[in-house]
Amino acid sequence: MKQEALIIVSSSYLMIALMLSLQVYIGMRTLLFGIVLPAEALQDADVRAIRRNYVFLTGGFTIVIGGASFLWLRQQPALGLLCWMIAVLLLFIASTFAVWISRMSAQRLKAARGWQVIVQTKRSASLVVGRTHGSALSTWWYLAHVVVLALCIFFAITRWDTIPQWFHLGKYDFDKSVWTVFMLNTLQTLNIVLYTGIHLMISRARTSLDHHDPEGSLQKQLKRKKIYSLLTYYASFLIVVFLGLTQAITLYSWNENLLFRIGSPIFAALFLALIGVMLYLRFRGLDQQRDVPSQEERHWKWLGSIYVNPEDPALIVPDRYGFGWTVNMANRPGKIIVAAIIAILVNAAILGFVYFR
Numbered sequence: 001m002k003q004e005a006l007i008i009v010s011s012s013y014l015m016i017a018l019m020l021s022l023q024v025y026i027g028m029r030t031l032l033f034g035i036v037l038p039a040e041a042l043q044d045a046d047v048r049a050i051r052r053n054y055v056f057l058t059g060g061f062t063i064v065i066g067g068a069s070f071l072w073l074r075q076q077p078a079l080g081l082l083c084w085m086i087a088v089l090l091l092f093i094a095s096t097f098a099v100w101i102s103r104m105s106a107q108r109l110k111a112a113r114g115w116q117v118i119v120q121t122k123r124s125a126s127l128v129v130g131r132t133h134g135s136a137l138s139t140w141w142y143l144a145h146v147v148v149l150a151l152c153i154f155f156a157i158t159r160w161d162t163i164p165q166w167f168h169l170g171k172y173d174f175d176k177s178v179w180t181v182f183m184l185n186t187l188q189t190l191n192i193v194l195y196t197g198i199h200l201m202i203s204r205a206r207t208s209l210d211h212h213d214p215e216g217s218l219q220k221q222l223k224r225k226k227i228y229s230l231l232t233y234y235a236s237f238l239i240v241v242f243l244g245l246t247q248a249i250t251l252y253s254w255n256e257n258l259l260f261r262i263g264s265p266i267f268a269a270l271f272l273a274l275i276g277v278m279l280y281l282r283f284r285g286l287d288q289q290r291d292v293p294s295q296e297e298r299h300w301k302w303l304g305s306i307y308v309n310p311e312d313p314a315l316i317v318p319d320r321y322g323f324g325w326t327v328n329m330a331n332r333p334g335k336i337i338v339a340a341i342i343a344i345l346v347n348a349a350i351l352g353f354v355y356f357r
Contacts, residue, residue: 009084011264013069015271016088017062020095024051024102026278033103034304036297038115046109054102061094099303136203136229145192145240152244153185156251163251184247188240194344195236197337202228205325206314224286231277238266 030037032047033054041047069087076083156163165176207221242263249259280286299309307317310330315337319326327334 021055021058024054032106035106050102050105054098057098058095065090136225137233142196148240149188156181184243188243190344191239195232199232201316205316220286235270242266
């Protein structure tokens with residue numbers, strides 16, 4: 001693996017690790033790894049210690065997995081993409097283990113202190129108010145993605161005769177065929193479908209109003225949806241452009257350094273935008289959403305991360321960990337959505353691995 005590619009892979013790994021570490025500080029402050037705490041517990045030293053220990057534990061896993069991956073790359077540099085995929089998968093598994101340990105610590109602390117939280121069931125909610133208040137970008141904005149995809153396909157078709165019979169990217173060699181020429185366009189398509197689906201989830205998510213301040217809570221949630229829809233659009237568009245750039249470099253014998261020179265700023269921009277949104281939501285208080293039915297612990301399964309409530313008609317609800325929304329898995333459409341997202345991600349990973357095998 002070339003030095004430029006190694007920098008991109010290492011940077012993306014560290015970005016993912018940082019996001020996993022910071023998730024404990026995202027969202028409602030009264031939630032500690034899915035365990036609801038009273039407001040007076042927020043400044044408790046042991047609560048802060050549990051959050052801090054999770055960061056240290058995840059950081060330790062990051063160093064160990066990253067170090068092992070680096071040693072593997074030195075022995076098998078041609079397996080760089082596979083190594084990165086395995087490292088990221090192991091990092092997610094390690095983070096889940098760290099969440100499990102931290103969640104048990106939070107449960108023990110809550111029991112030891114005798115903290116009681118009274119769940120208020122009174123609320124006002126709407127499944128459609130967000131759709132009529134301009135809470136998210138119009139789906140028509142995603143036509144820009146389709147235009148980029150169409151241009152990539154158009155140039156590949158019109159310049160078919162100029163594409164060499166054998167082309168390469170880095171140490172990877174490809175035999176010219178319909179499959180290899182247009183595979184990255186397939187990845188672009190999957191990306192557009194995935195992010196358009198996420199955009200629709202954001203725009204159609206339930207809006208739950210605080211009965212003490214219905215108008216104020218409504219405006220906060222609409223603004224939050226707007227920010228997330230902009231971030232989703234921004235991220236998906238940059239990914240589509242990056243895949244188109246990769247295809248052009250591969251097919252038309254452009255300077256491969258362009259992939260590093262342009263790809264690095266793109267990934268950096270995505271990461272900075274994500275961090276910026278997190279900080280903005282935190283400082284503006286937009287991450288503190290009152291969604292009473294979704295906060296009852298009995299409805300959250302598997303480390304408090306999966307929402308299963310057959311009594312809730314809403315399909316999309318705010319995520320307990322605060323960064324975005326999640327699906328009500330008690331509804332059949334919810335299971336279909338999750339299955340579709342998993343299928344898209346798996347297919348994208350397989351296509352990417354086959355392309356750079």
